[in-house]
Amino acid sequence: MRYSVSMKPTHTALLGLLVLMAVPASAQLDKLKLSDAVQSIKFGGDLRLRDDVSAKRGAGQNNRGRLRYRLRFGSEIELPDNLTAIIRLGSGTGEQVSTNQSYDNLSSQKAIWIDLAGLRWKPAIHDDATTALNAGRMINPLWRTYSSDVVWDDDFNPEGFGESIEWVFADAGLSVFCNGLQSVADEDSNSGKNQWVFSQQFGVEKTLLLDSRLRIAGAYHKWSDENHSSFGQTTIQDGNRRLANGSLAAKFGVGEVTGQLTSWIGKVPLNFQATLIRNFRQAHNDYIQGPVGRDGYQAGLIVGAAKAKGSWEVGYFKKYSQIDATVADVADSDFGDGGTNRVGHIAWIAYAPRDWMLLKVKGFVTDALDRSFPTVAGVTPTATTNLDKAINRLQVDMSIKF
Numbered sequence: 001m002r003y004s005v006s007m008k009p010t011h012t013a014l015l016g017l018l019v020l021m022a023v024p025a026s027a028q029l030d031k032l033k034l035s036d037a038v039q040s041i042k043f044g045g046d047l048r049l050r051d052d053v054s055a056k057r058g059a060g061q062n063n064r065g066r067l068r069y070r071l072r073f074g075s076e077i078e079l080p081d082n083l084t085a086i087i088r089l090g091s092g093t094g095e096q097v098s099t100n101q102s103y104d105n106l107s108s109q110k111a112i113w114i115d116l117a118g119l120r121w122k123p124a125i126h127d128d129a130t131t132a133l134n135a136g137r138m139i140n141p142l143w144r145t146y147s148s149d150v151v152w153d154d155d156f157n158p159e160g161f162g163e164s165i166e167w168v169f170a171d172a173g174l175s176v177f178c179n180g181l182q183s184v185a186d187e188d189s190n191s192g193k194n195q196w197v198f199s200q201q202f203g204v205e206k207t208l209l210l211d212s213r214l215r216i217a218g219a220y221h222k223w224s225d226e227n228h229s230s231f232g233q234t235t236i237q238d239g240n241r242r243l244a245n246g247s248l249a250a251k252f253g254v255g256e257v258t259g260q261l262t263s264w265i266g267k268v269p270l271n272f273q274a275t276l277i278r279n280f281r282q283a284h285n286d287y288i289q290g291p292v293g294r295d296g297y298q299a300g301l302i303v304g305a306a307k308a309k310g311s312w313e314v315g316y317f318k319k320y321s322q323i324d325a326t327v328a329d330v331a332d333s334d335f336g337d338g339g340t341n342r343v344g345h346i347a348w349i350a351y352a353p354r355d356w357m358l359l360k361v362k363g364f365v366t367d368a369l370d371r372s373f374p375t376v377a378g379v380t381p382t383a384t385t386n387l388d389k390a391i392n393r394l395q396v397d398m399s400i401k402f
Contacts, residue, residue: 034075037079044101045073045088048399054337057390058368067103072185074116082122082322086138090115095235095334097133097153116157126171134162138226141397144181146261149277150321151221156330158183173207177217185223186231195231196224197327208390216259223252223327231329238389239321239328239340250324260264265303273317274299282324293370296325296340306350307359317346323370336366336391343369364393 008334034041050069055063074088089112092099101110118136134141140152160183168175178201186193218360230246235268241249248373254277276297282294300317321331321340328339336342344366353357367390 004118005227006367017400032349039080041078041080042076044075045071046399046401047071048397050099050397053394055392068100068102069099070099072099072115082124082372083118084122086116086118086120088116093234093236095333095339096212097156097235097237097330099155100288101280112129118375122312126167128182128203129165129167132162132164134164135160135171138162141181142199143177143203143215143217143258145273145275145316146302146315147256147273147298147300148256150275150296150319151254151256151277151331153330153332153338155333160184160196161306163326173227175204175205177201179312180283181218185226186229186233188229188232193225193228194224195228197221198224204284210264212261214259214261215259219251219256219258221256221326226252226327233329235329235333235338237331237333237339238337238342241324248327250279250310251281252279252324252327254279254326269305270301271305272300273302277321277325279325293323293341296321296327300346306352306360307355309352309355312349312351314349315347319344319346319366321371333395335364336368336389336393339367342366357399360397360399362395362397366389366391366393 021257050068051068052066052068053064062190070087071091073090074086077085077087079085090099091101091110092113093101093111094113099113099115109326114137116137116139118134120138121133123131123133133139136156137159140156140158141164142152144152144154148183160181162182163180163215164177165179166175166177175209179199180201180233180301181197181199183197183199185197187194199219200218201219203215205213205215207213207395226248228247236246241333243249256275256277259359261271263270263272276321277296279294296319297320298317298321300315302313303314304317305311306313319335322341323341325340328341331339333339334347335344344364346362346364348360348362350361353359368388371388
C-alpha cells in the first residue's frame with residue numbers, strides 16, 4: 001500500500017480507528033493517507049471488564065471491592081527493510097504494572113496513556129533463525145510463562161532495548177534461543193547516574209514423545225544503582241526493604257530458571273510450569289538487617305486452553321516470594337496487593353464462548369511471609385513491610401478482542 005501524508009504515531013492510530021468506523025470497507029484505503037514508506041498497517045485491541053474483590057486481615061486493613069476496566073488499542077505499521085513501528089494506547093492511572101482503571105470519581109472522564117511506542121527490526125539472517133531487535137517502549141522481550149510473574153508482571157512494558165534470536169534445528173527436534181534486555185529504570189536531571197536493569201536469558205526447547213515439548217531457560221537480571229535513589233515509579237508495591245529516601249536497601253542480581261512442559265491427555269493440553277529465583281546480590285550491602293529473604297518460586301499446572309470458541313481451561317499455582325527475592329515494583333500486581341514478601345495459592349477457571357470472548361474467574365489466597373522485622377538500620381519499618389497482612393482476592397472477568 002502507498003500513502004502520501006505523514007502523521008504523528010498516536011494520531012495515526014486514532015485516525016485509523018475513526019476511519020474504520022465511519023467509512024465502508026471498499027473506501028477505507030482511499031481515505032486513510034499516510035507516508036509512502038508504509039507497506040501495511042494492522043489495528044487491534046482488547047477490552048476487559050472486571051469485578052475485583054479483596055478481603056484483608058490485619059491492623060489498618062480494609063476490605064475492598066472495585067469494578068474496573070482495561071482498554072487497549074494499537075497498531076503495527078510495516079515499513080521497508082523488515083522494520084515495524086508498534087504503537088498502543090491504554091487505559092489506567094499511569095502505573096508501571098497495570099492498565100486497569102476503576103469506576104470512580106462520579107464517572108469523571110479517564111485518561112489514555114502511551115502503553116507501547118517502539119520499533120522492531122527483524123533481519124533475515126538464516127532460514128532456520130528468527131531474530132528481532134527492539135527499541136523504545138516495548139513488550140518485554142524475555143521469554144516468559146505464567147509462572148514468570150513472580151519476577152515480571154505481564155503488564156510491565158520496559159523502556160530501552162531488547163534483542164531476541166531463536167535457531168531451530170529441525171532434524172534434532174531442538175531449538176536454542178537467547179534474549180536480552182537493557183531498560184532504563186529511572187533518569188534524574190539532578191543526578192549523574194541513570195538506573196538500569198540488564199537481563200540476559202539463554203534457553204532451549206526439545207520435542208519429546210507424544211507431541212510433548214520441554215522449554216527451559218536461565219536468566220540473570222542485574223539492577224544498577226538501585227540504592228542511589230527511588231525509581232520515581234507511580235506505584236510502590238508491598239515488599240522490599242527501602243532506605244529513607246525511598247530507594248531499595250538491597251542490591252538486586254536475580255537469577256531465574258523457568259521451565260515449561262507441554263503435553264496432552266487425549267486432545268486436552270497440559271501445561272506444567274515452574275520458575276525459581278534467587279537474588280544473588282542481596283547480601284552484598286551494608287543496609288540490611290534481619291532475615292536474608294532472597295528466594296522465591298512459582299509452580300503449577302494449566303489444563304486446557306481457553307482460546308477457540310467452546311474451549312476451556314483450569315489452572316492452579318503456588319507462589320512464594322521472600323522480601324528481597326526480586327524487585328517488588330515490577331512483580332505481579334494481583335497477588336495480594338502485589339510485590340514480594342508473600343506466599344499463597346492461585347486458581348482459576350476460564351471459558352471462551354466465542355473466538356473473541358473470554359469469561360474467567362480467578363482466586364488468590366495469600367498471606368505475608370515476614371510480619372514484623374527491622375527493614376533498614378536506623379530506619380523505622382514502613383507499613384508495606386511491617387503488617388500482618390493476609391489478603392484473599394477474587395476477580396471475575398469478561399474480555400473481548402477486536
